Amino acid sequence: MRQIIFVLLCITFTCAHMDLQYTDRFTAEHMNQCSCENVTLLENFMVLDENEGKLTSVDIKARTYFNAISINYYAEIPEGAALRFEVSAGDNNGNWSAWHEVESSEADVHFDGSYDTYRYRVVFVRSEDGHSPQLREVQVSYDYVIPSMLQPEVYVQQQSRGVLKPSIVSRRDWGARQPKKGYSYHSPRKLTIHHTYRPLASSFKGASTIRGIQNYHMDSNGWSDIGYHFLIGTYSSGSTVIYQGRPENVIGAHTGGANTNNVGVNLIGDYDIEQVHPNGYKAMIRVLAWLCDKYGISPNSIYGHKDFSSTLCPGSGLYDRLPQIRRDVANYIVRGEVQEDVNAQASGTLIGAVYDSNKGSSARISGATVTLNNGSKQTTGSDGIFRFQLSPGSYSYTVSKSGFKSNSSSRTVKSGETVWGSLGLSGGSGSPSKSLSGAHWVKFYPPSRQIKDLNEPFRGSMTRFYNALRNAGASVSISNTLRPPQRAFLMHWAYRIAKEGYNPRSVPAKSGVNIEWWHGSTSASVSAARAMVSAYGIVYRPALSSNHIRGEAIDMSVSWSGTLRIKDANGRTVSIGSPRSGASNRTLWEVGKTYGVRKLASDPPHWSRNGN
Numbered sequence: 256m257r258q259i260i261f262v263l264l265c266i267t268f269t270c271a272h273m274d275l276q277y278t279d280r281f282t283a284e285h286m287n288q289c290s291c292e293n294v295t296l297l298e299n300f301m302v303l304d305e306n307e308g309k310l311t312s313v314d315i316k317a318r319t320y321f322n323a324i325s326i327n328y329y330a331e332i333p334e335g336a337a338l339r340f341e342v343s344a345g346d347n348n349g350n351w352s353a354w355h356e357v358e359s360s361e362a363d364v365h366f367d368g369s370y371d372t373y374r375y376r377v378v379f380v381r382s383e384d385g386h387s388p389q390l391r392e393v394q395v396s397y398d399y400v401i402p403s404m405l406q407p408e409v410y411v412q413q414q415s416r417g418v419l420k421p422s423i424v425s426r427r428d429w430g431a432r433q434p435k436k437g438y439s440y441h442s443p444r445k446l447t448i449h450h451t452y453r454p455l456a457s458s459f460k461g462a463s464t465i466r467g468i469q470n471y472h473m474d475s476n477g478w479s480d481i482g483y484h485f486l487i488g489t490y491s492s493g494s495t496v497i498y499q500g501r502p503e504n505v506i507g508a509h510t511g512g513a514n515t516n517n518v519g520v521n522l523i524g525d526y527d528i529e530q531v532h533p534n535g536y537k538a539m540i541r542v543l544a545w546l547c548d549k550y551g552i553s554p555n556s557i558y559g560h561k562d563f564s565s566t567l568c569p570g571s572g573l574y575d576r577l578p579q580i581r582r583d584v585a586n587y588i589v590r591g592e593v594q595e596d597v598n599a600q601a602s603g604t605l606i607g608a609v610y611d612s613n614k615g616s617s618a619r620i621s622g623a624t625v626t627l628n629n630g631s632k633q634t635t636g637s638d639g640i641f642r643f644q645l646s647p648g649s650y651s652y653t654v655s656k657s658g659f660k661s662n663s664s665s666r667t668v669k670s671g672e673t674v675w676g677s678l679g680l681s682g683g684s685g686s687p688s689k690s691l692s693g694a695h696w697v698k699f700y701p702p703s704r705q706i707k708d709l710n711e712p713f714r715g716s717m718t719r720f721y722n723a724l725r726n727a728g729a730s731v732s733i734s735n736t737l738r739p740p741q742r743a744f745l746m747h748w749a750y751r752i753a754k755e756g757y758n759p760r761s762v763p764a765k766s767g768v769n770i771e772w773w774h775g776s777t778s779a780s781v782s783a784a785r786a787m788v789s790a791y792g793i794v795y796r797p798a799l800s801s802n803h804i805r806g807e808a809i810d811m812s813v814s815w816s817g818t819l820r821i822k823d824a825n826g827r828t829v830s831i832g833s834p835r836s837g838a839s840n841r842t843l844w845e846v847g848k849t850y851g852v853r854k855l856a857s858d859p860p861h862w863s864r865n866g867n
Contacts, residue, residue, distance in 0.1 A: 279315065279317075279318075279394070279395045279396075280392060280393075280394050280814070280836070281312070281392065281393045281394070281395070282299070282391070282392055283296055283299050283300050283301050283390065283391055283392070284296065284299075286301050286310055286312075286377075286390070286393065287301065288313075289310045289311055289312045289313065290310065290311045290312075290313075291308070291309075291310045292308050292309050292310070293305040293307065293308030293309075293379075294308040294309065294310050294379055297389075299391055300330075300331070300389035300390060300391050301377075301379075301389070301390040301391075302379075302387045302388070302389050302390075303379045303381050303387035303388070305381075306380075306381045307378070307379065307380050307381065308378075308379045309376060309377060309378045309379065310376070310377050310379075311374065311375075311376045312374045312375045312376070313374065314345065314372050314373075314374050315372065315373055315374060315395070316371065316372055317370070317371050317372060317373060317397055318794070318859055318860070319371075319397070319398075319399065319792035319794060320369040320370065320371050320399055320788070320789050320791075320792045320793070320794070321344070321366075321369065321370055321371075321373075321397035321398055321399050321792070322365060322366050322367075322368065322369050322370065322399055322400060322402065322512070322789075323363055323364065323365050323366070323397065323398050323399070323400045323511070323512025323513070324342055324344065324364050324366070324373060324395065324396070324397045325357070325363065325364060325395070325396045325397070325512075326340045326342060326357050326375060326393060326394070326395055326396075327393070327394035327395075327396065328340070328377075328390060328392065328393045328394070329390075329391045329392045330388055330389055330390045330391060331388065331389040331391075332388045332389075333382050333386035333387075333388065334382060335382030335383050335384065335386070336379075336380060336381055336382040336386055336387060336388045337378075337379075337380040337388065338377060338378070338379060338380075338388050338390060339356065339357075339377070339378040339380070340356070340357040340375065340376070340377055340378075341354040341355060341356050341357065341375065341376040341377075341378075342354070342355055342357060342364055342373060342374070342375045342376075342395075343355065343373065343374050343375075343376075344366050344370035344372070344373050345370055345371070345372035345373065345374075346368065346369070346370050346371065346372070347371050347372075352366055352370070354376065363512055363513060363514060363515050365400075365512070368789075369399065369789035371794065373395065373397065375393065375395060377390065377393070396511075398511045398512045398564065399512075399564065399789070399790065399792050400511070400512035400513050400563055400564055401562070401563055401564060401694075401790070402694075404513055404558075404562060404563045416548055416588055416589070417548070418544050418545045418547075418548035418549070418587070418588055418591070419545070419591075420545050420549075421497055421538065421541040421542055421545060422497065423485070423497045423498065423499050423542075424462070424496055424497065424498045424499065425499055426499055426500075428462075429462040429465050429466065429498050429499075430462055430466055431465075431466070431469060431481070432466075432469060432470075432473065432480075434479050434480035434501075435473065435478075435479040435480070436479050438480075438501065438502070438505035438506070439505060439506045440504055440505050440506070441504065441505065441506050441515050441516050441517075442504070442516055442550070443503055443504065443516060443517075443518045443546065443550040443552060444516040444517070444550075444552060444556065445516060445517050445518070445552065445556040445557075445558060446517070446518050446520060446543055446546055446547070446552060446556065446557045446558070447509065447510050447513075447517055447518070447519050447520070447557075447558050447559070447560055447562075447563070448520055448521075448522065448539070448557065448558070448559050448560070448569045448573055448574075448577075448580070449483065449509055449519055449520065449521040449522070449560050449568050449569050450521065450522055450523070450524055450525060450526045450568055450569040450570045450573060451468065451521060451523050451524065451525070452525050452567075452568065452570075453525065454467070454468075454523065454524075455524055455525050455529060456488075456489060456522075456523055456524030456525070456529050456532065456535070457491065457524075457529065459488040459489060459490060459523050459524075461488065461490070461496065462498075464488060464523065465481075465486055465488070465498050465500075468481060468483075468486070469481040469500075472508070478508055479508075480500075480501055480508075481500045481501065482500070482501075482507055482508035482509045482519065483500040483501070483507060483509050483519040483520070483521040484499075484500050484501050484502070484503045484507050484509075484518045484519050484520065485497060485498065485499065485500055485503070485518075485519070485520045485521065485542050486498045486500055486521045486523060487520070487521065487522050487523065487535055487538050487539055487542070488523040488535075489523075489532040489534055489535040489538075493532065493534050494534070495532070495534040495535050495537075495538045496538075497538050497541075497542060500519075500521075503518045503546065507519045509521070509560070510560055510563050510564075511563075511564060512563070512564070513563050518546060520539060520542055520543060520546075522535055522536075522539055522569065522573065524570075525570060526569060526570030526571065526572030526573045526574075527567060527570040527571055527572065527636075527638075527640075528570075529570075529572065530572065530604060530644055531572050531573060531576075531644075536593075537593045539580075540580070540583045540584055540587055540593045541587065541593070543557060543580070543584045544584045544587040544588050547584060547588060548588050554581040554582075554584040554585045554588075555581060557577070557580060557581055557584060558577075559573065559574040559577055561574060561698075567636070567701065567704070571633070571636065571640075571642065572642065572644075575633055603644075603645060603646075603647055603668040603669050603670055603672045603673065603674065604642065604643070604644055604645070604668070604672070604673040604674070605642070605643045605645055605650060605652075605666055605668055605673075605674055605676055606640065606641070606642045606643075606673060606674070606675055606676070607625075607640070607641055607675055607676040607677040607678060608638075608639045608640055608641075608677040609623040609625070609635050609639045609640075609641065609654050609656075609677070609678055609679075609680060610639055610677065610678075610679050610680070611659075611679065611680060611681075612679030612680060612681045619635075619637075619638055619639025619640075620635060620639050620656060620659070620680060620767070621635050621636055621637045621638075621639060621699075621700050621701075621739055621741065622634060622635065622656060622699055622700060622741070622767070623635045623639070623641075623654050623655065623656040623659075623680065624654070624655050624656065625641040625643075625652055625653075625654050626652060626653050626654075626655070627643065627645075627650050627651070627652045628650060628651045628652065629650065631643060636701060637700060637701050637702065637703055637708075637737070637739050638703070638708070641654075645668045646668075647668055647669055647670045648667070648668060649665060649666070649667045649668075650665060650666060650667075650668060651663060651664070651665040652664060652665070652666075652676070654678045654680060655680075656680060656767060657767060657769040658766040658767040658768075658769070659680035659681065659767065660680060660681050661680075662678045662679065662680055662681075663678075664676055664678055690769060690770060690771065691770075691771050691774060691783065692749065692759075692770055692771065692772050692774070692780070692783045692784060692787060693783045693786055693787065694783075694786040694787055694789070694790040696745055696749075696770065696787055696790075697787065697790040697791055699741070699742075699745075700739040700741040700742040700745070701739075701742070702735050702736070702737065702738045702739065702742060702803070703735075703736045703737040703738075704733050704734060704735060704736060705733075705736060706718055706721060706733070706736060706809070708736050708737040708806065709736050709737060709806045709807070709809065710737075710805065710806030710807060712851070712864075713806065713807045713808075713851070713852075713863075713864045714806070716850050716851035716852050716864070717809055717850075717852055717862075719824065719850050720824075720846075720847055720850035720851075720852045723821055723822055723823075723846075723850070724813060724821065726821075726822075727815075727819050727820055727821035727822070728815060728819065729813050729814065729815045729819055729821070729837075730812075730813070730814050730815065731811055731812070731813050732811060732812045733809060733810070733811045734810045734811065734812070734860060735803065735809070735810040735860075736803070736806070736808075736809050736810075737803065737804075737806045738801070738803035738804050739804075740799075740800075740804050741765065741767060741768050743797055743798065743799055743800075743801065743803070743804055744765045744768055744799060745768065745770065745787065745791075746787075746791050746793055746797040747796065747797045747798065747799050748762045748772065748784075749784045749787035749788050749791070749793070750784075750788055750793050750796045750797060751796065752772060752780065752781060752784035753781060753784035753785040753787070753788045754788065754796070755796075759772035759773045759774075759777070759780040759781075759784065760772070760773045772784070802863040802864060802865070802867060807863055807864040807865070808861065808862065808863035808864070809852075809861075809862050809863070810858075810860040810861055810862075811837070811860055811862065812836075812837065812838070812859075812860050813836065813837030813838075813843065814835055814836050814837070815831075815835050816835065818830050818831065818832050819831040819832075819835070819843070821843075821846055823846045823849040823850070824849035824850045824851075825849060829842065829845075829846050831843055831846075837854070837860075837862075838859035838860065839859075847862060851864065852864075853865060853866035854866065855867060
């Protein structure tokens with residue numbers, strides 16, 4: 256009997272469909288150019304000439320630094336035949352890791368350090384009755400995961416307190432499709448919270464929303480099943496439902512490079528702009544507490560997606576509450592109840608933007624600390640926004656950031672209402688002691704991955720081009736739009752110190768970026784800069800001024816199957832075949848031009864207003 260296998264090894268799902276890791280695709284025609292032993296091209300497949308053979312790829316330059324890699328392949332494998340995959344990684348000094356076997360589907364392959372080159376090897380084994388596996392396509396995905404998050408969880412088996420499993424809608428009852436292949440099993444050791452970004456919580460429509468997410472994962476991303484293990488949605492009425500995604504004892508597809516032993520729990524919504532509904536919050540606590548109790552997981556092993564890699568998921572409305580979430584889970588395990596907190600339905604919202612008063616309200620400030628008189632604190636992201644859900648009452652708050660004079664204000668919060676309290680900061684003194692350079696700086700001044708954050712007229716041009724691509728059936732993954740100038744500063748000088756031998760004591764200061772590049776010795780300073788280069792995934796020297804900083808550029812990967820029939824800005828339908836990648840298809844580049852979106856040929860994912 257012949258099996259048609261669709262195997263995905265280490266899938267990455269990132270919320271908002273915008274943080275997808277880099278993926279390189281290789282067809283059989285490409286693989287025929289590899290080093291082949293007893294393997295040959297037959298029509299659109301690579302097949303065996305003998306009973307066993309292998310092919311080894313050339314050295315392939317990655318588009319970013321990585322420390323986690325995966326292989327996805329499409330093949331027909333007769334019963335008794337087999338394909339085995341191995342991968343090796345190389346650094347920019349020409350050093351190569353040992354070959355690592357990809358042990359099972361959706362298992363992560365991790366490397367110590369960071370790498371910029373890889374190669375893969377496929378071993379073919381014929382069945383006893385003489386049938387060869389037929390390999391049609393290989394996809395290699397890679398990403399950089401914060402190294403500390405790759406360490407094994409400290410696991411101490413604890414006696415279950417018998418936390419009751421909450422009511423969960425089964426896959427059958429919400430109408431789930433069958434997965435494309437069998438699952439790979441794991442032992443849950445950590446829990447990761449996500450949000451969907453889209454759909455919004457306000458758009459939740461019950462089982463149809465869950466089916467839509469599964470369809471997107473399976474059809475647009477090509478994954479074997481829905482990526483999450485649990486999804487939680489709340490209707491406008493406040494009624495909340497928990498849905499089973501993948502079984503929690505199988506590897507999911509929600510945290511790229513760190514899916515193994517990791518259970519993904521998704522709260523439907525965008526919690527950078529929406530409030531977490533108290534009923535949804537309570538349902539999440541019940542799910543997390545039941546999982547912790549069942550599998551002996553410490554509440555301290557509950558994370559947000561952004562703990563693992565550069566992403567905004569699960570939104571500040573959830574991520575900033577992680578300490579409280581862990582406490583509420585621990586409390587539920589002991590007492591069987593969720594404590595009412597300041598985010599109950601009777602709460603109101605204090606929201607505002609922090610901006611540079613010398614430049615106007617549109618000059619948002621990231622990395623500012625907002626402190627309430629009740630002790631609560633938040634740090635503004637790239638949009639400069641702070642948001643607190645509070646019990647009704649009067650609150651005073653202070654906004655501070657190094658390089659600026661602090662500013663204070665007060666507001667009265669009313670039940671069920673939102674009050675704005677934006678504050679401007681002016682340049683001034685009072686800079687605190689500096690923080691040494693290192694990989695931890697990558698979490699500051701995060702870039703945007705949203706088209707809406709681009710500046711006009713490029714924002715309108717890109718929106719129209721994006722809609723045309725999606726309407727034509729193309730898969731579009733956005734990794735970067737607007738880059739804060741502070742991030743560009745850090746990336747630029749880290750690269751120059753690490754790669755060009757620039758004196759770390761000669762780096763010019765930048766207002767608001769309180770970094771110390773000098774560690775007391777050249778070797779320590781260079782080592783810290785290299786860690787930053789690795790964490791940022793830098794390949795070329797980043798510019799201090801660029802289209803990304805001006806909001807006139809986007810990094811996106813575009814792919815499609817078959818023939819893409821897309822309308823240009825003039826309404827003309829253009830048929831586009833291979834190569835089926837926006838990185839190299841010049842016909843697609845010409846379509847983009849009609850919208851005012853131009854491709855930079857030397858940078859695979861980069862498009863901009865002027866082609867630079």
